Amino acid sequence: MRFFLIIIVLIITGGGMFATLQLWPLPESTAISQIQGDPKRGAYLARLSGCVSCHTSKEGPPLAGGVPLRSSFGTFYSPNITPDLENGIGRWTLAQFARAVRQGISPQGHSYYPSFPFEFYGALTDRDINDLWAALKSVPSSPIQSKEHDAGFPVTVREGLKVWRTFFAQPYTYAPDPNRSDSWNRGKYMVEGPAHCAACHTPRNFAGGMDPRAILAGDPTMLDGGKSPSITAEDLLKRGWSVETLAGALRTGVTPDGDVFGGSMAKVVREGTSYLLNEHLTDMALYLLDKDE
Ligand code: HEC
Numbered sequence: 001m002r003f004f005l006i007i008i009v010l011i012i013t014g015g016g017m018f019a020t021l022q023l024w025p026l027p028e029s030t031a032i033s034q035i036q037g038d039p040k041r042g043a044y045l046a047r048l049s050g051c052v053s054c055h056t057s058k059e060g061p062p063l064a065g066g067v068p069l070r071s072s073f074g075t076f077y078s079p080n081i082t083p084d085l086e087n088g089i090g091r092w093t094l095a096q097f098a099r100a101v102r103q104g105i106s107p108q109g110h111s112y113y114p115s116f117p118f119e120f121y122g123a124l125t126d127r128d129i130n131d132l133w134a135a136l137k138s139v140p141s142s143p144i145q146s147k148e149h150d151a152g153f154p155v156t157v158r159e160g161l162k163v164w165r166t167f168f169a170q171p172y173t174y175a176p177d178p179n180r181s182d183s184w185n186r187g188k189y190m191v192e193g194p195a196h197c198a199a200c201h202t203p204r205n206f207a208g209g210m211d212p213r214a215i216l217a218g219d220p221t222m223l224d225g226g227k228s229p230s231i232t233a234e235d236l237l238k239r240g241w242s243v244e245t246l247a248g249a250l251r252t253g254v255t256p257d258g259d260v261f262g263g264s265m266a267k268v269v270r271e272g273t274s275y276l277l278n279e280h281l282t283d284m285a286l287y288l289l290d291k292d293e
């Protein structure tokens with residue numbers, strides 16, 4: 001009898017929880033103005049932002065997804081974001097794309113998992129989004145079906161992400177500092193925004209949320225099992241980095257003492273920063289070392 005009572009109470013509270021979660025609001029849609037996108041600039045941004053790297057598997061066609069992202073919460077697979085009508089995002093509108101990337105909300109109104117680093121993409125401007133959209137439309141369609149994520153309860157309940165977002169998400173909005181150089185500000189935009197360096201270089205709490213007091217301070221227990229060092233200006237300077245060596249390492253993956261970046265940083269360089277213009281790598285290095293020029 002007691003057992004049945006417990007079950008009934010569980011069903012009622014469970015149902016109540018679910019209803020509450022359904023009513024729990026996600027952020028309002030922000031407007032996007034449609035402008036002629038530049039696919040070349042978009043492709044460059046897709047390198048800087050890691051879209052190509054994270055949505056292209058070793059064997060698969062570009063942007064067709066299927067890359068496993070292992071974490072203590074389960075394994076998440078990046079989906080197909082080619083223009084395929086059935087399995088890609090070919091039927092999406094620009095507004096739906098903007099909402100997905102900048103706000104992490106799907107066309108059906110569900111929240112995405114933060115394994116998609118949308119918190120950082122909140123910084124992308126309308127022009128950036130239009131350019132990325134133009135670039136994605138220009139890649140060949142792939143019919144590959146997106147893989148289901150492999151996570152256990154309660155992570156599988158997408159509605160729960162609404163609660164996660166309320167307490168842990170830190171959507172980044174870029175605000176330039178008028179007292180600093182243009183270079184420093186461009187570096188800030190790239191490092192804190194689309195290049196999402198903080199995603200791996202910031203310690204995370206039990207729920208996988210970033211510690212806002214320790215941005216870029218390094219993560220000894222990364223979700224993927226790796227370790228990242230602190231890249232705050234103070235620590236980088238202490239370890240002897242200069243603007244030249246830092247920009248050089250982001251271009252080549254080779255550090256001044258002849259070592260190479262290992263772990264996930266090797267991929268960041270190989271599939272991302274090695275494609276960037278020297279002047280943009282210098283902007284990033286200036287910002288990281290907190291220098292104006
Ligand atoms: C670190 C890996 C990673 C990076 C970097 C990344 N994504 Fe994703 N992306 C994901 C994952 C994982 C999902 C699925 C999230 C989910 O199911 O909740 C996703 C989902 C998406 C979706 C939704 C697709 C759908 O079918 O609903 C779009 C669109 C998208 N990403 C575009 C981008 C763009 C554009 C960029 C670069 C600006 C980017 N992604 C960068 C991992 C990544």
Ligand code: HEC
Nearest residue numbers: 195196197200226227228229231239261262263264265268
């Ligand atoms: C996917 C996770 C990830 C991302 C994203 C990432 N890093 Fe790293 N980074 C690492 C890891 C892991 C290491 C340690 C590499 C090693 O062990 O060789 C590292 C090492 C470094 C180092 C070496 C520091 C030192 O003194 O040894 C620098 C500099 C660095 N990252 C800069 C950046 C910058 C700048 C960005 C953004 C453009 C970035 N990282 C984005 C994971 C990441």
